[in-house]
Amino acid sequence: KACCRPVAVGGGAAASRAQPQCEARVGFVRRVLEVLRGVLSPVDERALRLASTADVNHLRVAAGKAVLVIARTENAAVTPDLFVSTALLVHDAPEEMIKKLQHGIIRHGLPQAYAAPLALTVIDGDAAAQQAARDALGTIIPHVRRRSAAFAAASANNAASSSANSSGGAPSRSLLTHTAEYMLLYLVFLLAHHPEMPSKQEGTEDAGRAYHPFQQTISFAVSALTAGTAGEWVPASCKMMRQLKLVVDAVDPARSHGVYVLSDIALLVLHQASHQKGWDTGPFPGQVALPRAYYTLQQRHAAGDPIEAGGSMRVGDFSHLPLGYVLKPAKQQAGAAIKQHGDGHQQQHNRGGAAAGARAE
Numbered sequence: 626k627a628c629c630r631p632v633a634v635g636g637g638a639a640a641s642r643a644q645p646q647c648e649a650r651v652g653f654v655r656r657v658l659e660v661l662r663g664v665l666s667p668v669d670e671r672a673l674r675l676a677s678t679a680d681v682n683h684l685r686v687a688a689g690k691a692v693l694v695i696a697r698t699e700n701a702a703v704t705p706d707l708f709v710s711t712a713l714l715v716h717d718a719p720e721e722m723i724k725k726l727q728h729g730i731i732r733h734g735l736p737q738a739y740a741a742p743l744a745l746t747v748i749d750g751d752a753a754a755q756q757a758a759r760d761a762l763g764t765i766i767p768h769v770r771r772r773s774a775a776f777a778a779a780s781a782n783n784a785a786s787s788s789a790n791s792s793g794g795a796p797s798r799s800l801l802t803h804t805a806e807y808m809l810l811y812l813v814f815l816l817a818h819h820p821e822m823p824s825k826q827e828g829t830e831d832a833g834r835a836y837h838p839f840q841q842t843i844s845f846a847v848s849a850l851t852a853g854t855a856g857e858w859v860p861a862s863c864k865m866m867r868q869l870k871l872v873v874d875a876v877d878p879a880r881s882h883g884v885y886v887l888s889d890i891a892l893l894v895l896h897q898a899s900h901q902k903g904w905d906t907g908p909f910p911g912q913v914a915l916p917r918a919y920y921t922l923q924q925r926h927a928a929g930d931p932i933e934a935g936g937s938m939r940v941g942d943f944s945h946l947p948l949g950y951v952l953k954p955a956k957q958q959a960g961a962a963i964k965q966h967g968d969g970h971q972q973q974h975n976r977g978g979a980a981a982g983a984r985a986e
Contacts, residue, residue, distance in 0.1 A: 658692070664688035665714075686718045692710075697734065705919050712815050719751065723743060724761075726742060727761040730769070738807075740766070740808045744842045744846040748839075748841075748842055758845075766805045801865075804858065806850055813866075814919045814920070817883035818877070825882050832947055832948065833950040836890060856902060859905065860906060862895055863907050864911075865913050866889075866892045867942070869915075870927045875918060885944070893943065893950075928940050
């Protein structure tokens with residue numbers, strides 16, 4: 626890492642020596658990540674002929690852990706597909722990956738994006754794994770908040786000492802990227818690329834029941850983010866979710882519809898939590914800087930399908946929610962719903978509890 630740090634003016638020979646070292650390091654990291662990408666790629670029959678399923682899974686988890694170690698100092702080199710592949714290992718080895726993600730964020734400064742995979746434990750319906758993830762988030766989120774506060778304080782000191790600064794007081798783009806809530810942008814991307822994410826057609830059936838496991842995953846994350854707060858970061862979270870209507874998926878544009886649906890679901894979850902607790906949902910004065918490797922900005926808002934044939938396209942909040950969609954109570958397990966969706970069953974779920982206060986129109 627030191628070889629890539631800027632060399633002081635006048636370094637001369639030192640600068641000329643550092644440049645080749647830096648380039649060699651970057652090349653080495655790329656080659657290692659390429660090997661790990663191959664290990665993390667979907668398992669084929671050839672791999673299973675050469676090794677047992679247990680051995681293959683062990684190798685994949687080891688590769689994921691290696692990606693997390695590299696991300697400590699070279700996170701920019703970890704591409705979105707590697708992020709997703711590593712995150713999905715939470716399904717295969719929840720105990721190991723939860724501990725590794727928690728350790729990486731708290732002890733080695735991994736970005737808050739790596740907290741998003743912990744919410745995937747909801748999809749499997751494993752109560753022990755969910756509790757472990759909840760406990761981990763209970764330590765990760767306060768740590769990220771302290772880290773964010775330290776960054777904000779340092780930025781304020783720098784701004785105060787600079788006569789050129791004339792900010793009107795609104796939170797800057799860079800400050801928002803350090804908040805714990807910024808993990809929601811990565812969670813939406815991760816779920817949009819999840820292998821169980823329903824297609825657009827499947828999502829419109831049965832009032833969007835196929836999205837319920839993903840909604841519960843988002844609800845799990847929002848609950849962890851708002852626990853012990855007065856909802857002060859809800860407006861920023863809502864603005865981040867609204868901003869996703871101005872993007873396309875930078876990796877696979879075909880998955881953009883899933884991003885829009887999930888952002889609407891997240892807004893619904895945030896609005897329901899705020900309604901129940903009397904919190905404000907906006908507006909938020911700051912600007913949102915999106916991770917460019919994951920999302921590409923476009924010039925206009927994404928529009929959802931009209932309610933009826935010949936009608937106007939829907940825009941704004943909840944524009945992409947399936948008609949009649951309501952939130953699923955947290956007490957029902959998401960894992961069972963995923964299995965039923967994958968098997969093609971069409972049984973009705975006992976929704977139980979109170980439905981969401983907001984509804985797509």
